[in-house]
Amino acid sequence: MSILHYLLNGFSVAFVPTNLLMVILGSFFGTTLGMIPGIGPVNGIAMLTPFMFALGLPPEAALILFAAIYFGAEYGNAISSILLNIPGTSASIVTTFDGYPMAKSGRGGTALAISAISSFFASIFSLIIMMFFAPVMSSWAIHFGPAEYFALMVFAFSMLSTLSGDNLAKGLISSVFGLMLATVGLDSQTGIPRFTYGFMGLYDGLNFIVVTIGFFAISEILMSMENIEAFKVFNANISKVMISFKEFCFSLFTIIRSSMLGFIIGLLPGAGGTIATFISYTIEKRIYAKKGDFGSGDIRGVASPQAANSSAVGGALIPMLTLGVPGSETTAVMLAALMGMNITPGPLMIENHPDIFWGLIASMFVANVLLLFLNLPLARIFIKILLVPKWILMPIIVGISCIAVYTINFNMFDIFLMIIFGLVGYFMRKFRFPLAPVILGLVLGPLLETNLRRALIISSGDIKIFFSSYISVFLWILTIAGITLPSITKIIKRYAK
């Protein structure tokens, strides 16, 4: 069957009423969650997962909802960046550089419009590439054995640790901490309880929803308590969210370049949208060094990070779907949720569940059209959500977090654990430890350990198996380069000075 045929089948899945409803809900929730500073798609997905289980939704519907939230958040996060100068998520920090000056000079509507349009074009671009690239990657990854998978996961951790913080040691500590949390519970190979300390609630291991909500939602609320004032919306009364054709043409090449770059960076584990936005913005700034007005309200300064960011979402979904190895906290939570529904993303997913994969692609085409509509004519309605006072928003988040965690096992102990992880997450933020590697460690930990042990069983304990194939060796070289290159570059720069 050709790709077009598969895609048409995907649209038949996408237009199933339940899936269409998920697209609409996901796009709406995603835009809202991305817009409210501090919540983000990872919290939204973690909070909604127990409801998915409770409703007994099919895996494709859940995946469509999660992906729509992920894409929607990348659209929504620009709204608070442009109007409040507060990035909704870290990936929209760069959008504030030119978006906020545009809003201050009365061009908030133009900034919101170019942000939505660049996100739309970049998302469509990334989906088209994904359609062609994911099956190729999948057929390539089918040759991966336990040793290759182990090397791939180590590479993912090294990249995430290197790129997610300002200190490599802290990034690696966060990864190891996540891997340690994953060892809690009954050992999958021998059935021995590990680190349970007699608590029956720990025998099944730590649930990723409990840890994620604790780490991201509760710790974020604790952080927000340090600054309890309401958000001050600048220029909330925007009359028109639209750009002229001339303005669009003016930004077109920036959108194309940033989309391509965002997709490639999104593919790398750990790099994700944030790094894509910084790199694409820097490149555009250099290209238009003399002709541009970057930093003080250049329309391309909004188009570039938004395109890179949205394109990176498509890129980030590929390793999660085809290799079963997520590269960001959001895709890690998506992977864990899917595994909870007995769907294990990996090389065989496209072959065994083409309805899920192609249904997802088709749904995301629909979702992006919907998101464009939500973020252009309806942008003014979303802006009103930013005006909801914290005394309504924060208690609701706490209330929903508690109930979401409770409904996993109908157990108060899980709420207790969520609070503990909230505190740990808060202190980790204060001590500037990145949180994303912890979630990745927790989700990938069991897979990493299983592949390590499986590889050693195959080789009867001989560690040479980890270097026995070209793929493994290549991944180890990449891992070493990923860890050492930043330090080597620093040393070279120091000597050059």
Added chain:
Amino acid sequence: MKDRVAGGIILFLSIFYGLTAFRFKLEYLVEPLGPSKYPILLSLFSIILSLYLIIFPGKLDIIKWKLTAIDRRIPIFIVSLFLYIFLLWISGYIIATFIYITFLGLIFGSTFFKSAIMAMIFSIAIYLFFVSLLKLHLPTSYIIDMLK
């Protein structure tokens, strides 16, 4: 200094984790690693990293702690969350959530009346959503359960 404090805490916890892992023993070892070697490996890795953090603390070694009235709300919030669990157990979902959400509204700067209205709407709406729509059970009062 703060990185060194963090490094010290991580070092202590890593040693504790590693020592616990040594206790996982099997009578018959059917595979090369067994249940303990992987955690021990993680513990060793973590010990090395924490020592590195102690010896080479980062440049951004500053933490802003605002010891103002707002910051004091953080321990109050944490204690209140634990009390909420206790309250859920004692009084059941609706009453506990109503009290707790009202209290949170006050912490976040609202008036009692506004918070109470919001808490009432929230607790009843969530209850109806879960119990009537999703057919899930929410915590019921331990006291009422005992009296039954």
